[in-house]
Amino acid sequence: MSVFLDFLRPRRRLQPNTLQSNNEEKAQRKNKAHKENGLHGTLPPVCVPSVTERRPPRTPTVCLASGTERKALKGRSKTKQPKEKSYFPFQRLPLDCKLKVFMFLNMIDKGRSAQVCTEWQDLLKMPSLWVDVDFTLFPLCFNANTGHTCNRDCYEQYQIRVKASMKHLAAISPVMKRFCFAFDIGDFADGWLNSVEDLILHSNFRDLTCVYLNWKETPVKPFWIEQVQYKWEKYNDYVYRHRRRGRCFVNFFDLFTSQASNIKCLALPFYWNERSVRNMARLRNLEVLILEKDYVFQIINQSHLNELLLNLPKLRKLVLEVWIPERLWPYEMTSESLQHLDISQCRGFCLKKVNMPNLETFRVTLFPTGDSSILIPDTFPCLHDVLVQGAPELKSINGLKLPNDWKLEISPQMESLYRTVCPCIRHKPSQLA
Numbered sequence: 001m002s003v004f005l006d007f008l009r010p011r012r013r014l015q016p017n018t019l020q021s022n023n024e025e026k027a028q029r030k031n032k033a034h035k036e037n038g039l040h041g042t043l044p045p046v047c048v049p050s051v052t053e054r055r056p057p058r059t060p061t062v063c064l065a066s067g068t069e070r071k072a073l074k075g076r077s078k079t080k081q082p083k084e085k086s087y088f089p090f091q092r093l094p095l096d097c098k099l100k101v102f103m104f105l106n107m108i109d110k111g112r113s114a115q116v117c118t119e120w121q122d123l124l125k126m127p128s129l130w131v132d133v134d135f136t137l138f139p140l141c142f143n144a145n146t147g148h149t150c151n152r153d154c155y156e157q158y159q160i161r162v163k164a165s166m167k168h169l170a171a172i173s174p175v176m177k178r179f180c181f182a183f184d185i186g187d188f189a190d191g192w193l194n195s196v197e198d199l200i201l202h203s204n205f206r207d208l209t210c211v212y213l214n215w216k217e218t219p220v221k222p223f224w225i226e227q228v229q230y231k232w233e234k235y236n237d238y239v240y241r242h243r244r245r246g247r248c249f250v251n252f253f254d255l256f257t258s259q260a261s262n263i264k265c266l267a268l269p270f271y272w273n274e275r276s277v278r279n280m281a282r283l284r285n286l287e288v289l290i291l292e293k294d295y296v297f298q299i300i301n302q303s304h305l306n307e308l309l310l311n312l313p314k315l316r317k318l319v320l321e322v323w324i325p326e327r328l329w330p331y332e333m334t335s336e337s338l339q340h341l342d343i344s345q346c347r348g349f350c351l352k353k354v355n356m357p358n359l360e361t362f363r364v365t366l367f368p369t370g371d372s373s374i375l376i377p378d379t380f381p382c383l384h385d386v387l388v389q390g391a392p393e394l395k396s397i398n399g400l401k402l403p404n405d406w407k408l409e410i411s412p413q414m415e416s417l418y419r420t421v422c423p424c425i426r427h428k429p430s431q432l433a
């Protein structure tokens with residue numbers, strides 16, 4: 001299949017060597033004209049359809065046509081068109097084969113391919129080709145490796161490219177299986193929220209299974225664009241923007257969960273409130289859930305945690321990141337289905353009781369950031385007792401394989417581990433005792 005992929009890198013394969021220098025100059029001029037067309041910004045010199053179609057490469061390439069087609073080509077090559085045997089007959093492949101070839105390309109390469117010729121453009125409008133939609137692949141700038149220094153225009157062109165891609169996808173109603181993005185939906189000036197919602201409304205999420213929704217930030221956006229100056233006087237502005245972004249998320253998540261109820265794997269920063277927890281309950285088939293912190297500090301209600309776990313009956317793995325300010329807070333967790341629990345990224349979050357009969361692996365830390373200034377009351381039960389009572393099938397803690405009799409006796413390795421992760425008065429780290 002690498003032959004196919006090599007063929008689809010027209011920069012090397014489709015461009016005849018003899019024409020390259022002339023065409024590069026021509027293509028650079030065309031790139032300038034195409035720059036504002038949106039989908040892919042600076043087009044490589046290869047995106048000049050007329051060259052690729054009119055002038056096949058002289059170097060022979062591997063022919064993947066059928067036996068009949070090969071004979072036909074061979075016959076013709078001896079008589080009328082001797083040079084045609086070196087031409088890769090992609091256009092003669094059956095439709096299914098062509099689509100299969102395009103399936104191996106990522107989003108950006110598909111977009112480039114759609115600009116090669118009208119046939120490829122039409123093929124790439126097939127909804128089934130867009131099963132993996134990942135907007136995190138888009139770079140800020142395609143010229144970053146050429147010594148060019150990015151400026152504000154690069155981000156504007158990035159926005160144009162990405163939004164044109166969203167519009168293009170919305171028009172063809174892609175049948176997605178995987179969907180990823182990282183845009184600050186609370187940044188109204190950039191307008192990501194409208195574009196993403198429009199795409200969601202026009203997509204087919206029937207087969208969607210894996211999703212990453214980073215709605216709290218646009219990592220590609222250079223920090224110097226906004227010229228943010230963190231001053232105490234602006235604290236209220238930060239809080240207002242944070243809350244506005246949270247409200248946007250609640251509405252957005254309502255829309256998303258109403259469209260994508262079959263997903264099995266979901267990762268996102270989570271804004272804990274009654275409505276977002278209730279909407280999460282629509283995802284009854286969820287098996288893997290990764291909830292990152294939405295901002296910096298947030299206290300979550302025990303009732304929200306209970307409702308979340310109760311309404312996800314197939315959940316096998318949960319990774320939780322919650323940062324609670326000032327002190328350690330005790331929580332209970334109950335799940336019949338959960339096999340893997342990771343709270344090692346939580347700060348200020350501690351378990352006082354669990355009821356997880358199928359839990360097998362557990363990850364936990366006391367100070368994920370190394371900051372041990374958090375207040376730990378002396379009333380916490382020992383983590384060992386909590387696990388013995390509520391997780392009888394446990395097999396490992398932080399990668400340490402538990403001995404068969406772990407419920408009866410604490411081994412030296414376990415004791416050493418508890419001294420770093422257990423908040424009870426016996427195991428509490430010495431600097432906090």
Ligand SMILES: [Zn+2]
Nearest residue numbers: 141150151154
């Ligand atoms: Zn740039």
Ligand SMILES: [Zn+2]
Nearest residue numbers: 382422424427
């Ligand atoms: Zn302990």
